[in-house]
Amino acid sequence: MKSNPNITRVFDLLPNCVLKVNKEDTFANKVNGAWRKYSATEVIETVNKVSVGLLKLGIKKDDKIALISNNRPEWNFVELGVQQIGAVLVPMYPTITIEDYRYIFTDAEVKLIFVSDRALLDKVLEATSVLEGIEGIYTFDNFKGAxxxxxxxxxxxGEDFAQIEPFKAAVQPDDLLTLIYTSGTTGKPKGVMLTHDNIISNIDGLVIGKHLELNENDKALSFLPLCHIYERTDVYVYMYYGVSVYYAESMDTIADNIKDVKPQVFATVPRLLEKVYDKIVAKGYELTGIKKQLFFWALNLGLQYDPMKNMGWWYDTQLKIARKLIFSKWKEALGGNIKIIASGSAALQARLSRVFWAAEIPIAEGYGLTETSPVVSSSILADFRVGCVGTVLPNIQVKIAEDGEICVKGPSVMKGYYKKPEATAEAIDADGWFHTGDIGEFSEGRFLKITDRKKEIFKTSGGKYVAPQVIENKLKESVLIEQAIVVGEGQKFPSALVVPEFNALKEWCTRHGIDCADSMQMIKNEKVREKLDDEVKSLMKNIAQYEQVKKIELLPKLFTIDSGELTPTLKLKRKIIHNNYKDLIEGMYN
Known part of the structure; x- marks a missing residue:
């Protein structure tokens, strides 16, 4: 099942798609306040120069090259240049520890390292100070001493690029393209071995299944880390369709960059959509009089929306008014041209899906893992279901095991874990099924729904199983709650550690005459605690009795990557959080 028979290796996208469309802004990033655009011919010439330069340095097929950088065109130039000579890219998060860098450099036997800036160079120099075999470290930013x-x-x-051709010809579809070390929520990172065929088959599945219908007139904004296969494969899909890729300056400038670029598409994670929603609602609370009433009337209308259902004449009439008066401003804030927002990496709250669709901002949920290159299923806008992660790609098989675990088979499933045959055998059974560790089910026989992580489900002392993610997502429906972790293994009932959404909470405190000088002061206030307790009780009404959160403790600060409580893909590191707040958790049961 091929979308284009001429594309069997990822770098085949350059002559067959990028050059054919021949845009002036194949890639772009902000340099000194202006967008620096790279044409198709400039991209290909630069990639070829990287390939020749690496050959001159003695880099051979299957050598490992590490790349640690923010999203920028240089990322693409290096990785595609590496691909063309059959070497293997090892991308890493800029946010991981020096110890993790040292472990990965050693495990992957890295020869060259590329970093973006001085801070990362300092981390890498410390990590490599005791290592042998590193032949060079190069930076993207230009500064003295590097x-x-x-x-x-x-x-x-002055070199002839024809010398690269034999090396390109030697790269086979089943050759190793990249080693991606999964952060994991416990233990040492594992190197996921992905081949050219793994990635190309994933692109084929998305294209043939019409999960992302884009064209060469479109622009994408990229801000999720390219070191994660989710954003990386998305960029390959953009290249396939001839979509221009604009890289955001940083996570802090996304809103400004969206207004500037006016993209048709971008990929995101639910956490960022939650923050966008919370900011919008917080601004709604700041309104007064009729404007405030109109805002919350429109919001409540949006929360009922289902894009695939006939909502009735009266609802449609009201929605038309709400879109003109309120939701048009939401669209404008996202550039006004959005065709599709791809959401993945975690479950999206159904209320967010409904309200953004009501605002004519379609969010397509998808599901996948690093080990599946990554997409297993993805929404199709013309056949969308709220609360589901779309339909399975046409070249992939999915089955639900007896215990509810999602198992995947197909050409996009990884080759295995690097140097870890036992871990590979544990993940991929003798019949070729990859066991995802996720629990799910099919709705209407074809729409995949994720219910929880197999290893995160816990049992209460009453013998009842509790799926924490479902309840955590329910808790985060409150505009006053930003993060939550549900606990209760072996206890009588579930409890939760809750991080308030402090901007919204501060506004609530101000309205109720409560001193809100800092977060610690707020969470210690008895009225605040009562308010959050009431919020939780209200949210638990439609949850089964044995799953209901009975007690909460408020925390003064967010779980973060830097604190070690979130993975780089913003998943909760439950064991670390449990350990960090052991006394607080035990206190809820004493």
């Missing part, structure tokens, strides 16, 4: 990446491209000046 080797700039253009030292490699300069080695290709």
């Amino acid at each position: 080797k700039h990446w253009t030292e490699i491209t300069k080695l290709a000046e």
Whole structure:
């Protein structure tokens, strides 16, 4: 099942898609306040220079090259240049620890390292100070005392690019393309081995299944880390369709960059959509009089919306008014051109899906893992179901095991874990089924629904199983709750550690004459605690009795990557959080 028979390796996208469309802004990023655009011919020439330069440095097929950087065109130039000579890219998060860098450099036997800036260079120098075999470290930013990446491209000046062709020809579809070390919520990172065929088959599935219908007139904004296969495969899909890729300056500038670029598409995670929603609602609370009434009337209308159902004449009439008066401003804030927002990496709250669709901002949920390159299922806008992660790609098989675990088979399933045959055998059974560790079910026989993580489900002392993610998502429906973790293994009932949404809480405190100088002061206030207790009780009304959160403790600060309580993909590291707040958790049961 091929969307284009000429594309069997990822770098085949360059001549068959990128050059054919031949745009002036294949890639772009902000440099000194202006967008620096790279044309298709400039991209291909730069990639070829990287390939030749690496060959001049003695890099061979299957050598490992590490890349640690924010999203920028140089990321693509290096990784595609590496691909063309059959070497293997090892991308890493800029946010992981020095110890993790050292472990991955050693495990992958990395030869060259590319980093973006001085801070990352300092981390890498410390990580490699006791290592042998590192032949060079190059930076994307230009500063004194560091080797700039253009030292490699300069080695290709005056060279004939035809010398790359035999190396490209030697790369086979089942050759290793990349090693991606999964952060995991416990233990050492594992290197996921993905081949060219793994990635190309995933692109084929998305294209043939019409999960992302884009064209060469479209622009994408990219801000999720390229070191994660989710954003990386998305960028390959953009290249397939001839979509221009604009890289956001940072996570803090996304809103400004969206207004500037006016993209038709971007990929995100639910956490960021939650923050966007919470900011919008917080601004609604700041309104007064009729404007405030109209805002919350429109919001409540949106929360009832289902894009695939006939909502009736009266509802449609009201929605038309709400879209003109209120939701048009939401669209404008996202650039006004959005065709589709792809949401993945975690479950999206159904209320967010409903309200954004009501605002004519379609969010397509998807599901996948690093080990599946990554997409297993994805929404199709013309056949969408709220609360589901779409339909399975046409070239993938999915079955639900007896215990509810989702198992996947197909050409996009990884080759295995690098140097870990036992872990590979544990993940992929003798019949070729990859066991995801996620619990799910099919709705209407074809729409996949994720209910929880197999290893995160816990049992109360009454013998009842509790799926924490479902309840955590329910808790986060409150505009006053930003994060939550449900606990209760072996206890009489579930409890939760709750991080309030402090901007909304501060506004509530101000309205009720409560001193809100800092977060600690707020969470210690008895009226605040009563308010959050009432919020939780209200949210638990439609949850089964044995799953209901009976007690909560408020925390003054967010779980973060830096604190070690979130993975780089913003998943809760439950064991670490349990350990960090052991006394507080035990206190809820004493």
